[in-house]
Each structure stands twice: as C-alpha cells, then as structure tokens.
Amino acid sequence: MKLLIFRTTTIFLLPLLLLFSIFLLLRGHYLPGSGFVGGIIAAIAFILHAFAFGLKNTRKLLRMHPLALMPVGLALAVFSAILPIFQGLPVLTVLWLDEPFPVVGLIGSALLFDSGVYLVVLGVALTIIFTISETV
Template sequence: MFSLILSTTARAIMPLTLVFSVYLLMRGHNAPGGGFVGGLIAAVAFAIASLADGVATARRALVVDPRRLMAVGLALALASGFGGVAAGQPFLTGQWAEVMVPVVGKIGTPLVFDVGVYLAVLGVSLTMLFALSEED
C-alpha cells in the first residue's frame, strides 16, 4: 500500500538517519556508539525507504548488493588487523596516523575495523530484510 505521507516523510528522514549513523560510527571510539549501532541505524534508514516506496526502490537507493557490503565490511575488518602485523606488533594492534584530520580526528586502524563492522552489519541486516519482504 502506497502512502504519500509516509513516502514524503521517508525522503526527509532517510538522509538524516544516515548522517546520524555516521556520527555514531565516528564517536564510537571513546563514547557510546561504534560500528555496530551505526550499521543498525543505517539499516533502519533503508528499512524506512523499503516500507515507504517498496523494496525495489530501497535496493536502487543502496546502489550495491547488500551481500557485497557484507563481504567488503568483513574484508576491511580483517585487513585492519594486519596493520599491527605490518608494524611488527601482534595482530589487531592499533596503528595511528600522527596527523589530525579536521572533524574526524585521529585516523587509525581501529577506525578501519569499525567501518568494516558498520558495513558488515548494514549488509547482513539488509540482506535479511530485503529477502523477507520480497518473499510475499
């Protein structure tokens, strides 16, 4: 069932939700937040889109296949562990860049790991969500 009110609201809410999810991802290192919640919030954005305008529209908005997101996310998280190995330290040891990036702050392998978690969670949730809502 198509609802004009929901569809219009969704268009306004979706970008806000996505921005909020990235905010959660970024602050997660020292404060509540992180890749997992961030990914879930991002999945909520696409869930709203799929409720308002159908799964096909939500898939188009996502551009890539959610399964691909899952694979990219896991690959990033796994790869971030080798930063430590490359520096001659144990697996998963955090490596930080010296320079400060404006807005984001310090950049390091834990951030890469969190981005990987974010993408994997987003990919997994949307794979399940889309599959379930396409079934009927």
C-alpha cells in the same frame, strides 16, 4: 494520504538517519556509539525507505546487493587487523596517524575496523529483511 506523508518524511529521514549512523560510527571511540549501532541505524533507514517506496526503488538507491556489503566489511576488518604485521607488530595492534584529522579527531586503524563492523551489520540486517520481505 497517509502514504504521502510517510513518503515525504522518509525522503528527509533517510539522509538524516544515514548521517546520524555515520556520526555514531565516527564518534564511537569517544562517546556512546559504535559500528554496531551505526550499522543497524543505517539499516533501519533503508528499511524505512523500502516500506515507503517499495523494495525495487530501495535496491536502485543502494545500487549494490546488500549481500556484497558483508564480504567488503569483513575484508576491511581483517585488513585492519593484519595491517600491523607489516610494521612488525602483533595482529590487531591499533595504528594511529600522527596528526589529528579535522572534524573527526585522531584517526587510527580502529576506525577502519569499526567501519568494517558497520558494513557487515548493515549488510546482514538488509540481507535478512530484504530476502524475507521479498520471498515470504
């Protein structure tokens, strides 16, 4: 009975938490929130799912190994860092689109960078927790 309630809530919580984490990521430049927090919240969402439905199902849901998230995130961050070189600017200069984006607001390469951080943190947290709960 307890598990049923837990599972049902989790089904609703998972998308909500994920949405919340992305929300934190996107608004990080203007209000509290950042890739770090976003990543951890997303990780917690998946971990919750794993507790409710078992690791196998969560892995199925994720479709990819969490290890793979880390290099992708790192690559994103580094890519955003070296992007300015092609415009003749120093490394890590933030580039901005001229037009504000609907809903999110002004978008720059800082967001790309933060997304990289988000993915790395998510990957790290999931890798650690998943490996531990699988093997220990």
